Structures are given as C-alpha cells and as structure tokens.
Amino acid sequence: VILRASAVRIEGDDIDTDVLYPGPFLNIEDPEQMREHLFEGLDPGLRDLLVGDTALVVDHNFGSGSSREHVPQAMRASGVRCLVGASFARIFHRNCVNLGLLVVLCPEAVAVARTGSELEIDSDAGRLEVDGQAFAIRPIPSFLLDVIEAGGLVEAARRRSGA
Amino acid sequence: MAHTLAEKILLSHAGVDDVVPGDVVNVRCDVVMLNDISGPLAFQTMQRMGADRVFDRERVVVVPDHFIPAKDARSAELQKRVRDWAEAQGVALYDQGRGGIEHAVLVEEGWIVPGSVVAGGDSHTCTHGALGAFGTGLGSTDVAHCLAFGEFWQVVPETIEVVLRGTRAPFVEGKDVVLAVIDRIGVSGGTGAVLEFGGPAVASLGIDERLAIANMAVEAGSETGLFAGDEVTDAYLAGRARLPYVAERSDPGAAMRDRLEIDLDALPTLVAAPSSPGNVKPLADVLGEPVHQVYVGNCANGTMSDLRQLAEVLRGRSVHPRTRLIVVPASRTIWREALHEGLLDVFSEAGAIVSTPTCGACFGGSNGILAAGETAVATTNRNFRGRMGAAGSQVYLANAYVAGAAAVAGELADPASILGAVTA
Numbered sequence: 001v002i003l004r005a006s007a008v009r010i011e012g013d014d015i016d017t018d019v020l021y022p023g024p025f026l027n028i029e030d031p032e033q034m035r036e037h038l039f040e041g042l043d044p045g046l047r048d049l050l051v052g053d054t055a056l057v058v059d060h061n062f063g064s065g066s067s068r069e070h071v072p073q074a075m076r077a078s079g080v081r082c083l084v085g086a087s088f089a090r091i092f093h094r095n096c097v098n099l100g101l102l103v104v105l106c107p108e109a110v111a112v113a114r115t116g117s118e119l120e121i122d123s124d125a126g127r128l129e130v131d132g133q134a135f136a137i138r139p140i141p142s143f144l145l146d147v148i149e150a151g152g153l154v155e156a157a158r159r160r161s162g163a
Numbered sequence: 164m165a166h167t168l169a170e171k172i173l174l175s176h177a178g179v180d181d182v183v184p185g186d187v188v189n190v191r192c193d194v195v196m197l198n199d200i201s202g203p204l205a206f207q208t209m210q211r212m213g214a215d216r217v218f219d220r221e222r223v224v225v226v227p228d229h230f231i232p233a234k235d236a237r238s239a240e241l242q243k244r245v246r247d248w249a250e251a252q253g254v255a256l257y258d259q260g261r262g263g264i265e266h267a268v269l270v271e272e273g274w275i276v277p278g279s280v281v282a283g284g285d286s287h288t289c290t291h292g293a294l295g296a297f298g299t300g301l302g303s304t305d306v307a308h309c310l311a312f313g314e315f316w317q318v319v320p321e322t323i324e325v326v327l328r329g330t331r332a333p334f335v336e337g338k339d340v341v342l343a344v345i346d347r348i349g350v351s352g353g354t355g356a357v358l359e360f361g362g363p364a365v366a367s368l369g370i371d372e373r374l375a376i377a378n379m380a381v382e383a384g385s386e387t388g389l390f391a392g393d394e395v396t397d398a399y400l401a402g403r404a405r406l407p408y409v410a411e412r413s414d415p416g417a418a419m420r421d422r423l424e425i426d427l428d429a430l431p432t433l434v435a436a437p438s439s440p441g442n443v444k445p446l447a448d449v450l451g452e453p454v455h456q457v458y459v460g461n462c463a464n465g466t467m468s469d470l471r472q473l474a475e476v477l478r479g480r481s482v483h484p485r486t487r488l489i490v491v492p493a494s495r496t497i498w499r500e501a502l503h504e505g506l507l508d509v510f511s512e513a514g515a516i517v518s519t520p521t522c523g524a525c526f527g528g529s530n531g532i533l534a535a536g537e538t539a540v541a542t543t544n545r546n547f548r549g550r551m552g553a554a555g556s557q558v559y560l561a562n563a564y565v566a567g568a569a570a571v572a573g574e575l576a577d578p579a580s581i582l583g584a585v586t587a
Contacts, residue, residue, distance in 0.1 A: 014350050014439065018547040023527035026200045027230055027237045041549045061351035061384065065545060066526070067286040069204060069302035089384060090354060091286055094316075095302035143187040143316060153304050157212040157311065 001102055001124070001149055005055035005081050007117040008046065015042065015058065016065040017092060026068055034074035049115060050078040057113040058085040063092025072096045082121060084128065086110050097144050100152035104128060105138035123148075165414035167322040168389055169357045172297040172411070176280045184355075184418075186319045190297075192222065193279035193406065195309040198265050199227035199238070201284025202245045204303035205310060214311035216252065223254035223310060224274060226265035229522040234529035263494030263520030266290040266462040270374065271496050276400060276408035277392030282309045287462050287544065288387075289380040292357070293373035294400070295392035295410055300381060320355055320386045321420035322413070323348065326362035329428035334578045336472070337368065337375030338464065338542065338562040342433040343425055344376075345383045346443035353385030356420050359413060360390050364427050370399045371468035375562075378463030379544050382440040432565060434540075434575070437557035438548040446565060449575050453485065455537040457570040458551070459563055460491025460518070461525045464542035469563035470501045474509045476567030476581055482514035483573030489531045491518045515570070527551050533558075540569040 019041035021034070028034050039046040056075070062085050063071065072080075072095045083096060086107040096103045104121060106128050113119065113130045120129040121137070123145060128135045140148075150156040166174065170182050177188040195217075197205060202225060209217075217223050227245050230238035242259070249256035262268045266287055269275055277295030281288055284306040291298025305315050325344055344358065358380050360373075368376070373390050380388030390396070392410025400408075432446040459465065459473050470492060482488045490510050492498040498520060501507050507517050523530030525543040533539055533552030539559070541551065546558035561569075564578040571581055 014441075016545075016547045018527070018545065018550050022549060026526075026528070027235070027241055029203055029241075041554060061354070064350060064384065065286065065381075065547060067201065067284065067300045067302050069201075069304060072302075073204075087351065087354065089351070090386060091300050091302060091381075094305065098302065098304040098308075141185075141187045141318070147316075153308055154208060154211045157308060161213045161312075 001145065003082055003102060003121045005053040005119050007055050007057045007113045007115060007119050008049045009057045009113060009115045010046065011059060013060040014064050015062050017063055017068050017071050018065055020063065021068060021071045021074060026070060028070065031073045031077035034070050035078050038074040038078060047078070050080065052079055053081045054079050055082040055084055055119045056080055057110055058083060059110065060086045062088050064089040067091045069095050072099050072101060076101060084109055084113065084119065097147055098153040100148055102148050106135050109135045165417040167417045167419065168359055168391055168411055168413045169297060169320055169322055172278055172280060173317065173319055175278065182319045184319050184321045188317055188319060189314045190280055190317045191314050192282040192309050194269070194274050194281045195223045195306065196265055196269060196281065196283040196288065197225055197306055198229055198285060199231065199241045199245050200229045201303050201306055202248065203241050205284065205307040206248055208304055208307035209310045212307060212311045217254060217310045218313035220253045222313070223252065224269060225249040225254055225256045226262050226268050227258060228262070228264050229526065230528050231259050231521045232519065261495060264462045264465065264522060267465065267493035267497065270294065271494055273400065273403035273405045276404045276406045277396060277410040278408050279406060282306070282315055286381050287378055289385065290374055290378040290463050292380060292387040292389040293370065293377040294396055295390055297387055299387050320357050322359050323353060323356045324419045324422040325358055325360045326422065326424045327360060327364035327427060328362050328424065329364055329426050331427045331430065334432045334564045335427070335430050336562040336564065337372035339430060339433045340425065341376040341379040342435055342443045343430055344423065345379065345441050347423055348383055350382060350439060350441035351384040353380065353383035356385055358383065358385045358388040360388065365390065366393065366395065369395065369468065371466040374463040374466065379440065382544060432562070434565065435546055435560035437559065438546055440545060440560060446561070446575065446577060449559070450577060452575040453538060454540050454569045454574055455486060456531065456533060456539040457486060457488045457566050458524060458531060458539055458541040458543065459566050460493060460523070461543040462493060464563065465491050465493030465497065467497055467500055469542060470497070470506050472563040473567045474506045476564060476571060476578060477513040478509050480513060480571045482570045485573040486570055488515035488570040489518060489524065490515050491523060492520055494520050524551050540566050540575065542566050
C-alpha cells in the first residue's frame with residue numbers, strides 16, 4: 001500500500017476510546033452521524049482538522065479500552081486513511097485494520113511529525129516519509145496487509161468466499 | 164515443544180500444525196456473543212461478507228444489555244433489531260427480564276468452558292478467561308466475520324505468568340488482585356499477551372473472584388486473563404456446562420514473556436484513582452475524599468459475592484445523606500438470589516436503589532450518570548475521564564466492601580473502620 005496524507009498530531013499516551021467517542025452516542029449506526037461525536041471527550045476541535053486524506057499521528061497505547069468500532073468508523077468517514085503511532089491498543093488496532101485503515105508503528109516518525117506534516121507511506125517497502133525525512137516502519141504481518149489492501153475485512157472475506 | 168495454555172487453546176482451534184507468538188492464525192469460535200451495540204453494526208456487515216445465515220445457530224448468543232431497558236427511541240430501535248435478528252436466525256436470545264449483563268449470563272448459563280474460544284462484541288469478553296476459555300473482545304466487523312464464517316484472525320499472543328501466593332487479608336478481594344497486576348505492568352503492559360494466573364493461592368479464589376480478576380485483563384492491554392480449569396471450575400460447571408471440555412494447563416518450560424509474583428499477604432486494599440485503571444493507590448492514601456455516588460455492579464462485580472459484601476457493610480446502617488447508592492445485580496439469577504437472601508431489603512432499607520441488570524452507568528449509558536464535580540466509587544472496570552458522565556466527574560474503582568464503606572461514610576473510608584477488624 002502506498003499512501004499520501006496530511007498529518008494530524010494527537011498528543012498523549014493511553015488515549016481511550018471513551019474520550020474518542022463517548023458511551024452515550026453508541027446507539028448511533030450511521031458513520032456520517034458518528035463523525036459528529038468523534039473526539040467529543042478529548043477535543044472536539046480536532047474534528048475541524050480532518051480535511052482531505054488524513055493520517056492521525058499518535059503516541060503510546062492509542063485507542064485503549066472499549067471495542068466500540070464507532071471510533072474507527074467515524075475516523076474513516078472523516079477522511080482518515082492511516083494511523084501512525086508509537087503503539088496501539090489491541091482491539092482498536094484490529095478494528096482499524098478490519099476497516100481498511102493502514103496502521104503503522106513508527107515512534108521515530110511520531111517524534112518529528114506535526115499537524116500539517118505531509119506523510120508518504122509505502123508499507124511494501126517498509127518506509128514512511130515525514131516532510132521528506134525517511135523512517136523505517138515496523139514490519140506489518142502479510143495477513144494484515146492483505147486485509148488493508150483489499151479495503152478491509154468485508155472485501156477480503158468477499159474475495160476469499162468468491163461472493 | 165512446550166506450549167502455554169493460550170497457545171494450546173489456539174492450536175486446537177486454528178487448523179495449523181504449530182503456533183508461536185506473532186503468528187497470525189484464523190481461530191474457530193465455540194461461542195460468538197453480541198449485544199445491542201455490537202450486534203446491529205455487525206448484521207449488515209455479515210451480509211456484505213456474503214452470508215445471510217450465521218455459521219452455526221447453536222453457537223451464537225445474543226444478550227442486549229448496554230442500553231437496557233431502552234433509554235430512548237434510538238436504543239429501543241437497536242434492541243428491536245437485535246431481537247428480530249435473533250429470532251430470524253434462530254439463535255439464543257437472553258432478552259430484557261430473562262438475562263442480564265452478557266458476560267454474567269454466558270457464565271451462569273454454561274456457555275463458557277475451559278479450553279473454548281469465546282469471541283465477543285465487547286472488550287470485557289476477557290472475563291471468560293476466569294473459566295479457562297480464550298475469551299476475547301472484538302469490534303463489530305470482526306463479530307460479523309465470526310457470525311458468517313465462525314472464525315476470526317488472531318495474532319498468537321505471548322503469556323505473562325502471574326503467580327499468586329499467600330493469604331488475602333480481610334477486605335482484599337479479586338478487584339484488589341487485578342489492580343495490583345495493572346499497577347505492576349501498567350495499562351499497556353499486557354499488550355500482545357495474555358495474563359495467566361496461577362500459583363498456590365489460586366485454589367482459594369472462587370469463581371466470582373476469578374471473574375473480577377479476568378474482567379480487567381483488558382485494562383492491562385491483554386487479550387484475555389486465563390485461569391486454567393481446576394476443581395473450583397469443575398464444581399461450578401457441574402450440571403451447567405453446555406459443551407464437553409478437557410481442562411489444559413501450560414506445559415512446564417513453556418516460554419513466557421514475563422513472570423510476576425503477587426504476595427497476597429502483603430497486598431493492601433487498593434483503589435484505582437481518577438482517571439485511569441492504572442492509577443492504583445492503597446485505599447489508605449485516599450481516605451476522606453467525599454463521595455456523591457456509589458455504584459455496585461458491572462459484568463464481573465455485580466455477583467452474589469459483591470452483593471453479600473455490600474450487605475455486610477450496610478446491614479443496620481444507612482447510606483450517608485450526601486451519597487446515592489445504586490446496586491446493579493449482574494443477572495436475573497443473581498437478582499433473584501439476592502432477593503431470596505434478603506439482600507435487596509437490606510439495600511433498600513439503607514437508602515440504596517436496586518436496579519435491573521444493565522451495563523447502565525458503568526459506561527455512561529444511563530441509570531446513574533454523574534454531574535461535573537461529582538465523585539463516585541464504583542466496582543466497575545474503567546474510570547476514564549467522563550466514563551460515567553460529565554467530563555468533570557471522577558470515579559474511583561474499588562471492591563464492594565470499599566464501595567459499601569464509602570456509601571455509609573459519604574467519603575472514601577476503610578471498611579474495617581465500620582465493620583471492625585474482622586477475622587477473615
């Protein structure tokens with residue numbers, strides 16, 4: 001997967017899915033409506049920064065807590081294409097992959113990226129550039145890359161079952 | 164080759180010759196569980212994956228519990244859809260009034276056995292590790308895949324061995340044990356790993372205590388928190404288990420990421436202070452903090468053990484005028500048992516309200532939301548900022564004795580100061 005996106009930097013370790021998308025809004029099913037509550041408990045102003053293809057650049061253990069898929073669904077509906085982080089919580093990580101979002105581990109890039117940085121990611125080459133400065137990303141298992149490349153688990157499953 | 168318990172369970176469900184940590188395998192589900200939030204998001208996705216029917220209707224369990232009873236029209240619509248879908252698919256449904264909180268219901272109803280794989284659309288599916296099952300939380304797209312194909316992808320985890328030794332002091336419960344673990348390894352220290360609880364003190368932990376411990380494995384980032392099946396498990400499952408099982412253990416010499424020793428003799432009563440389950444402190448350090456609401460309930464701490472502990476503190480006493488107490492038995496079965504034991508009378512006489520089983524205010528859904536500036540003590544599992552209400556509210560996580568003491572004192576208080584230094 002090769003991808004270009006504009007960075008939005010979200011600082012802080014252990015940012016949980018409750019602040020990313022609070023519990024009272026879990027009865028919403030339409031991703032377009034979910035967008036209106038993304039980052040609600042953290043900083044609603046972050047929503048205004050999601051313009052065009054975006055890469056969220058985050059610190060350690062991003063997305064900890066609940067399995068609510070509303071978070072990456074709202075992100076995807078808002079133009080997020082990729083997350084670059086120091087580390088991710090397990091269920092959030094797999095939810096992103098299942099929705100076709102590229103998740104990249106690269107603490108070195110996180111250290112230099114700022115909101116507005118231009119990112120170019122080549123997952124096949126294992127490379128990430130932040131405003132032209134190159135970094136090596138942690139290897140991504142081929143199974144996960146296949147899911148992301150297909151556009152998510154739905155498409156990967158359809159491909160496999162021949163539906 | 165020596166394997167961990169988690170590896171053995173995955174190996175028996177993955178159709179591969181061997182597994183090592185880091186492998187990505189497709190894992191067959193023995194039980195797929197969904198609720199009124201994760202279910203509706205999964206139904207259409209399952210169809211988009213090309214499946215109109217679930218892979219096996221005997222292995223799918225539906226428990227609406229998050230916004231039960233429906234708090235508004237939108238929640239009612241979700242519950243209606245879940246109900247209709249369960250009927251159309253012919254799968255098990257524990258509806259309002261017949262079930263309770265999903266994890267409590269699945270355990271009680273015998274769906275969980277050692278060595279099984281439980282895929283749940285809820286992060287606290289790790290609770291089922293208490294019975295030796297690889298129970299793990301998944302999002303709705305994963306759940307859809309499980310419904311359609313009966314399997315999910317899984318990176319084979321490492322194992323962190325947690326060895327429990329010694330004897331617990333009075334007012335030190337399962338909650339305190341797991342808070343001690345989170346304190347040691349941190350809220351992401353278990354990422355990419357399962358916690359496996361063992362050691363000489365495990366035999367003294369009943370199922371309720373094990374549920375309380377396994378329930379918060381995800382709060383350390385872990386995939387699940389495993390207790391190998393033993394005599395305690397067998398006794399609990401006798402006449403209850405829906406599937407045959409053989410309890411396995413980790414092989415001697417199996418490679419572990421890490422090994423923690425927890426000395427229960429030295430373990431004080433703990434709390435997780437606002438606003439992280441990792442902000443663990445001895446109760447003694449936070450005494451006197453005013454408390455506006457106490458909440459006893461959730462998927463693992465609305466058990467009979469919790470309700471009995473709470474009643475022990477409340478019997479013959481009153482809830483402090485400053486404080487509201489909400490008691491949420493985790494299932495209908497527990498609710499009725501508490502009724503027959505007279506516990507509900509103790510609670511209501513003391514000034515508590517007793518709720519129907521629901522996830523309710525634990526995740527800020529309904530049934531006891533906090534205002535800004537309010538402080539709660541809860542036997543729940545998460546105290547993130549705004550988790551139970553306004554962003555300016557705060558939550559201390561604690562065991563049911565501590566919750567009861569806070570309700571009576573109107574502030575964080577030592578249960579021993581109310582009940583006396585009990586000989587356990």
